Amino acid sequence: MNASGADQNNVNNNKGNLFVVSAPSGAGKSTLCRALRLAYPDIRYSISHTTREPRPGESNGVDYYFTTKAAFLMMRDQGQLAEWAQVHGNYYGTSMKILDQALRNGWDILLDIDVHGTQQLLQRYPRVVTIFIMPPSLEILRQRLQNRATDDPETIDRRLHNAQKEIAQQSIYRHVIVNDDLERATNEFIQIVADYRQKRHT
Numbered sequence: 001m002n003a004s005g006a007d008q009n010n011v012n013n014n015k016g017n018l019f020v021v022s023a024p025s026g027a028g029k030s031t032l033c034r035a036l037r038l039a040y041p042d043i044r045y046s047i048s049h050t051t052r053e054p055r056p057g058e059s060n061g062v063d064y065y066f067t068t069k070a071a072f073l074m075m076r077d078q079g080q081l082a083e084w085a086q087v088h089g090n091y092y093g094t095s096m097k098i099l100d101q102a103l104r105n106g107w108d109i110l111l112d113i114d115v116h117g118t119q120q121l122l123q124r125y126p127r128v129v130t131i132f133i134m135p136p137s138l139e140i141l142r143q144r145l146q147n148r149a150t151d152d153p154e155t156i157d158r159r160l161h162n163a164q165k166e167i168a169q170q171s172i173y174r175h176v177i178v179n180d181d182l183e184r185a186t187n188e189f190i191q192i193v194a195d196y197r198q199k200r201h202t
Contacts, residue, residue: 015106017200018099018125019043019193020118023133024163026144028179032133033112035186036193043193044102046111049075052090055150083113083120088158092117096124108197115169122172129196131189132173136180138163 023029037043049065051072060066072091076084082100084093094111102109113121121128135141141163145156170176175192179185 015200016103017108017193017196018103018111018121018128019109019196020111020113020121020128020130021133022113022115022118022130022166022173023179024135024141024166025159026141026148027133027135027163028144028182028185029112029133031182032177032179032186032189033110036110036190039190040108040193040197043108043110046094046099046102046109048092048094048111048113049081050090050092052088052092082124083117085114085116085120087114087116088155088162094121108200115166115172119172129175129192130173131175131177131192132170133185133189134167134170134176134178135163136178 021029021033033045037045047061047063047065049067049072051067051069052064054060054063054066058064069091072084072093075081075095076091076093080096081093082096084091086092092113094113094117099109111117111121118128118130122130135144138160142156142160145151145159151159177185177188177192
């Protein structure tokens with residue numbers, strides 16, 4: 001999805017930072033994002049639209065905007081999404097209007113999206129700060145997914161297969177954090193965001 005002309009100028013002149021975080025399922029991305037939001041409560045978390053069913057404890061409008069496949073595809077076809085992807089049989093996407101308005105208002109935004117979505121965002125938002133969270137190894141990743149006890153063996157195998165493909169594309173990200181030690185990875189993540197916030201808001 002390419003931006004051009006006046007739209008491209010608006011994108012480049014945004015006052016806020018756009019932080020995009022990606023990781024294979026089970027790499028600890030959600031934990032790191034929660035820690036960042038505790039460190040910087042003013043960072044706004046971009047809530048994605050998704051067609052998947054809510055997991056226990058998830059709320060509509062808080063974790064995701066849960067929607068039907070038909071409604072999602074209508075948004076996509078009408079050009080209302082800054083990025084979208086189909087992951088594990090479900091659709092995920094980010095509202096372009098909400099994102100653009102937030103950035104123009106000077107808000108720092110945190111997006112939790114996959115590699116395919118990141119590739120789309122890089123076309124429209126060239127200044128996006130991209131961060132990839134790496135598991136220490138695929139074997140440790142398998143253990144984490146099994147310990148989470150939310151997926152059956154077939155789903156875990158599919159997630160590991162997808163993880164290999166995602167890891168192979170880590171070079172498109174500005175920063176790569178290996179989550180082999182949670183405290184160290186958390187501190188590195190927060191410091192990366194702090195450095196960009198200081199540059200943008202001074």
